[in-house]
Amino acid sequence: MNKETIIKDMTEAVKKVKDTNPMAGSITNSVTINLVANTQIATGGSAAMVYLPDEGEFLAKAGGATYINMGTLLPIYEETLPRTVEALKDAQKPWVLDPVAIGIGQFRTDMLKLFKDYKPTIIKGNASEVIALAGLWELEGGTGESQVRGVDSTNQVDEAKAAAVSLAQWTGGAVIVSGATDLVTDGSVVAESTGGSHFLGKITGGGCALGGAAAVYLTSSSPFIAALTAVSAFNVSGQRAEEKVDAPASFQTEFLNELYKASPEDIAANPFEVKGVN
Amino acid sequence: MNKETIIKDMTEAVKKVKDTNPMAGSITNSVTINLVANTQIATGGSAAMVYLPDEGEFLAKAGGATYINMGTLLPIYEETLPRTVEALKDAQKPWVLDPVAIGIGQFRTDMLKLFKDYKPTIIKGNASEVIALAGLWELEGGTGESQVRGVDSTNQVDEAKAAAVSLAQWTGGAVIVSGATDLVTDGSVVAESTGGSHFLGKITGGGCALGGAAAVYLTSSSPFIAALTAVSAFNVSGQRAEEKVDAPASFQTEFLNELYKASPEDIAANPFEVKGVN
Amino acid sequence: MNKETIIKDMTEAVKKVKDTNPMAGSITNSVTINLVANTQIATGGSAAMVYLPDEGEFLAKAGGATYINMGTLLPIYEETLPRTVEALKDAQKPWVLDPVAIGIGQFRTDMLKLFKDYKPTIIKGNASEVIALAGLWELEGGTGESQVRGVDSTNQVDEAKAAAVSLAQWTGGAVIVSGATDLVTDGSVVAESTGGSHFLGKITGGGCALGGAAAVYLTSSSPFIAALTAVSAFNVSGQRAEEKVDAPASFQTEFLNELYKASPEDIAANPFEVKGVN
Numbered sequence: 001m002n003k004e005t006i007i008k009d010m011t012e013a014v015k016k017v018k019d020t021n022p023m024a025g026s027i028t029n030s031v032t033i034n035l036v037a038n039t040q041i042a043t044g045g046s047a048a049m050v051y052l053p054d055e056g057e058f059l060a061k062a063g064g065a066t067y068i069n070m071g072t073l074l075p076i077y078e079e080t081l082p083r084t085v086e087a088l089k090d091a092q093k094p095w096v097l098d099p100v101a102i103g104i105g106q107f108r109t110d111m112l113k114l115f116k117d118y119k120p121t122i123i124k125g126n127a128s129e130v131i132a133l134a135g136l137w138e139l140e141g142g143t144g145e146s147q148v149r150g151v152d153s154t155n156q157v158d159e160a161k162a163a164a165v166s167l168a169q170w171t172g173g174a175v176i177v178s179g180a181t182d183l184v185t186d187g188s189v190v191a192e193s194t195g196g197s198h199f200l201g202k203i204t205g206g207g208c209a210l211g212g213a214a215a216v217y218l219t220s221s222s223p224f225i226a227a228l229t230a231v232s233a234f235n236v237s238g239q240r241a242e243e244k245v246d247a248p249a250s251f252q253t254e255f256l257n258e259l260y261k262a263s264p265e266d267i268a269a270n271p272f273e274v275k276g277v278n
Numbered sequence: 279m280n281k282e283t284i285i286k287d288m289t290e291a292v293k294k295v296k297d298t299n300p301m302a303g304s305i306t307n308s309v310t311i312n313l314v315a316n317t318q319i320a321t322g323g324s325a326a327m328v329y330l331p332d333e334g335e336f337l338a339k340a341g342g343a344t345y346i347n348m349g350t351l352l353p354i355y356e357e358t359l360p361r362t363v364e365a366l367k368d369a370q371k372p373w374v375l376d377p378v379a380i381g382i383g384q385f386r387t388d389m390l391k392l393f394k395d396y397k398p399t400i401i402k403g404n405a406s407e408v409i410a411l412a413g414l415w416e417l418e419g420g421t422g423e424s425q426v427r428g429v430d431s432t433n434q435v436d437e438a439k440a441a442a443v444s445l446a447q448w449t450g451g452a453v454i455v456s457g458a459t460d461l462v463t464d465g466s467v468v469a470e471s472t473g474g475s476h477f478l479g480k481i482t483g484g485g486c487a488l489g490g491a492a493a494v495y496l497t498s499s500s501p502f503i504a505a506l507t508a509v510s511a512f513n514v515s516g517q518r519a520e521e522k523v524d525a526p527a528s529f530q531t532e533f534l535n536e537l538y539k540a541s542p543e544d545i546a547a548n549p550f551e552v553k554g555v556n
Numbered sequence: 557m558n559k560e561t562i563i564k565d566m567t568e569a570v571k572k573v574k575d576t577n578p579m580a581g582s583i584t585n586s587v588t589i590n591l592v593a594n595t596q597i598a599t600g601g602s603a604a605m606v607y608l609p610d611e612g613e614f615l616a617k618a619g620g621a622t623y624i625n626m627g628t629l630l631p632i633y634e635e636t637l638p639r640t641v642e643a644l645k646d647a648q649k650p651w652v653l654d655p656v657a658i659g660i661g662q663f664r665t666d667m668l669k670l671f672k673d674y675k676p677t678i679i680k681g682n683a684s685e686v687i688a689l690a691g692l693w694e695l696e697g698g699t700g701e702s703q704v705r706g707v708d709s710t711n712q713v714d715e716a717k718a719a720a721v722s723l724a725q726w727t728g729g730a731v732i733v734s735g736a737t738d739l740v741t742d743g744s745v746v747a748e749s750t751g752g753s754h755f756l757g758k759i760t761g762g763g764c765a766l767g768g769a770a771a772v773y774l775t776s777s778s779p780f781i782a783a784l785t786a787v788s789a790f791n792v793s794g795q796r797a798e799e800k801v802d803a804p805a806s807f808q809t810e811f812l813n814e815l816y817k818a819s820p821e822d823i824a825a826n827p828f829e830v831k832g833v834n
Contacts, residue, residue, distance in 0.1 A: 029605070030308045030586045030589055030605070031589050031590055031593050031603075031605050032590060032593075033308055033309050034309055034310060034312060034313070034482060034483070034590060035590070037309050037310075037482035037483075038481055038482050038526070038527065041480055041481065041482060041526070042480075042526060042527075047309075047482060048379070048382075049307070049308070049309050049349075049350055050350060050351075050382070050383075051350055051351065051352055052351055052352075052353070052383055052385060054383045054384055054385075055351070055379075055382055055383040055386075058382050058383060059382075071605075072605055072606060072607055073606075073607065073608055073611070074352075074607055074608075074630070074632070075353075075608070075631075075632050076352070076353050101604070101611075104604075104606070104611055104614050104615075105606075105608055105610045105611040105614060106610055107608060107610075108611075202597055202598075202816070203594055203597065204590060204593035204594050204597060204603060205590070205593075246813075246817070247812070247813030247814075247816045247817055248594070248597070248598060248812065248813070248816055249594065249598075249808070249809040249810070249811075249812035249813050249816075250809055250810075250813055252527070253527040253528055253531060253809060254527070254528075255527075256525070256526065256527035257524075257525030257526070257527045257528055258525075260480070260525045260526055260527075261524070261525055308586045311586055311587050312587055312588065312590060312591070312760060312761070315587050315588075315760035315761075316759055316760050316804070316805065319758055319759065319760060319804070320758075320804060320805075325587075325760060326657070326660075327585070327586070327587050327627075327628055328628060328629075328660070328661075329628055329629065329630055330629055330630075330631070330661055330663060332661045332662055332663075333629070333657075333660055333661040333664075336660050336661060337660075352630075353631075354630070354631050530805070531805040531806055531809060532805070532806075533805075534803070534804065534805035535802075535803030535804070535805045535806055536803075538758070538803045538804055538805075539802070539803055
């Protein structure tokens with residue numbers, strides 16, 4: 001996998017999404033559910049959100065990929081989440097796990113443990129969440145309790161690198177660690193993507209939106225390419241939006257605008273570096 | 279019903295809403311619940327959203343009309359939805375049904391079947407949803423499984439005309455089929471309204487917002503006038519908003535702004551044609 | 557407590573929030589949950605929303621303060637709300653109660669009655685809600701059924717003064733009555749704060765956002781100062797936003813922008829008057 005191939009694959013992934021309007025269903029938190037849907041639509045995909053077990057199963061089978069975000073869990077998820085991941089496994093459909101709020105509440109912990117065997121195709125978190133998930137799954141690089149505070153420096157993303165790699169090696173998919181520099185790994189290479197905006201941390205849901213976008217691209221490319229494409233799309237759109245605004249609410253509007261306007265070539269041209277994992 | 283009378287009635291409906299700030303309660307999905315509320319407020323109405331059975335009953339009785347949207351169903355709706363439509367019937371209060379996601383999940387199907395006997399005052403859907411609902415209710419023009427994909431052409435709205443008419447004849451109310459050209463029928467005449475913006479399909483919740491607005495106007499006019507007024511308000515506001523923007527997130531902001539600013543005369547002057555159903 | 561001290565305390569409260577990024581957890585309605593989170597982040601705080609009982613307990617202990625808003629109640633709240641207020645009491649952590657929709661549904665009434673003994677640190681409502689809560693708690697100034705309609709005039713806020721004072725005397729905390737002029741009392745003095753914008757009443761969630769902001773400031777100051785700081789922040793930001801826009805959707809964006817940009821000195825300089833309660 002050299003940079004040239006990656007750029008070509010990313011260009012094609014974005015094109016395919018814009019051409020085919022693929023559906024990526026979501027089970028996601030109510031705080032940012034609207035932003036996730038609008039983000040997915042802005043990329044060229046289409047969105048559908050559900051709570052009930054048979055609806056989760058339906059979307060798992062009908063959608064090109066599914067986004068599962070662990071925020072604002074509801075009681076019915078005791079049925080919905082296990083049945084949805086089982087349906088994803090049966091249908092061999094890819095999915096994105098966003099382990100937001102990992103460590104809060106017994107049910108979230110139980111579900112995240114369960115998901116280990118269902119091997120989410122893409123895992124997306126900040127440094128703290130990725131380290132905590134690796135810890136929960138007893139993989140290298142993880143700790144029982146994450147010591148990382150915030151995700152604002154490259155350094156902190158680096159601290160999660162070992163956890164990200166071991167998670168990707170376990171799932172056979174890709175892992176995104178979001179931060180000032182974003183890290184994407186498939187367990188054998190690590191890409192670092194730059195750009196974005198500090199304003200993405202000054203609105204709620206920047207991370208959820210990234211997970212939702214990754215699910216859309218995952219309908220149309222490999223896990224690593226989908227993950228890097230989502231990160232690149234956010235970095236180019238975030239950077240462009242920041243140039244137009246001086247405060248977070250306007251940023252959110254401009255960010256979605258720029259995401260909608262970004263061409264396949266714009267997204268694939270966002271700067272990144274690729275290295276081996278060692 | 280000639281055009282002149284319709285225009286006069288629409289003008290009065292908008293005026294009455296702006297003067298009296300009527301409350302239209304909603305049971306609606308969590309993806310677009312904020313947009314529905316802000317849309318209802320922008321028209322001049324007031325919004326209230328609930329999940330619990332006795333609260334649904336309360337709003338049914340206390341509100342001028344109720345909006346029931348079938349997205350993101352919750353387990354408690356097994357009690358809330360039947361009790362709310364029963365309360366609406368008892369109180370002889372009008373309501374708007376939005377059969378979004380029809381065909382996904384058993385509970386949604388069961389509820390939509392149940393609603394047949396409760397005769398929603400306005401039914402609002404895209405071509406696909408309207409055809410599917412007519413099919414579920416075994417009315418003319420419906421099919422068990424809708425073949426329509428998307429709602430982007432006049433043609434597709436036309437394909438739903440027979441279903442819309444038979445639904446309106448069954449309920450004695452009105453039906454909206456949203457699309458590039460919107461169709462409104464009371465079962466005896468069909469109005470076609472133009473305008474709007476392609477950006478309404480590039481944000482989540484354009485359709486839900488239309489249903490919520492229809493419920494507000496339904497507090498203050500007949501089903502057909504309320505339905506056509508909501509469609510006209512969206513068409514004029516959508517068109518004005520589109521002139522100011524080049525991307526969907528800014529469009530959403532400007533659309534709500536224009537909806538708020540549109541006068542009764544602006545809304546009633548939006549182009550439409552009326553024909554008999556045959 | 558003279559004006560000079562209050563201004564100094566407010567300045568420090570805002571500074572502390574901006575410096576320490578305190579977490580204020582919420583159990584809040586799904587209509588405006590995104591706006592509440594973005595408001596809390598704009599003030600400099602951080603947000604977390606939950607539904608489940610052990611997650612409510614977790615946030616009660618882990619957060620600096622908690623915001624409980626009674627909109628869109630869910631069945632699980634029968635466990636979540638009592639356990640969360642118990643955890644708040646055990647941990648001696650402050651919290652904000654927003655009795656929105658008081659009077660609708662039996663469960664809301666039961667919970668609001670229960671909360672009397674848990675003495676919310678700040679109560680925030682419009683005139684109608686404050687009078688109704690004082691009535692429910694059988695305190696002076698309350699009535700079983702509030703006669704106040706709307707909150708658009710100073711006069712109506714004045715009508716809720718006796719209720720606000722008796723609520724604050726009962727809880728030992730502070731009460732906010734929002735309106736054209738906002739009233740804040742700790743039971744011994746009453747502050748009246750002016751500014752804001754009529755557009756805050758033309759979007760959904762202005763009141764919820766104010767409650768969420770009060771919870772953030774409550775992590776870093778006394779109840780009275782936190783309440784007055786939140787009100788002042790909203791009044792200065794609302795006024796500045798209104799100067800830039802002519803419609804409500806743009807207002808919401810600019811309001812959040814201005815809230816983010818307002819300095820501690822800007823907020824503390826917003827006009828207010830303090831009087832004794834008699």
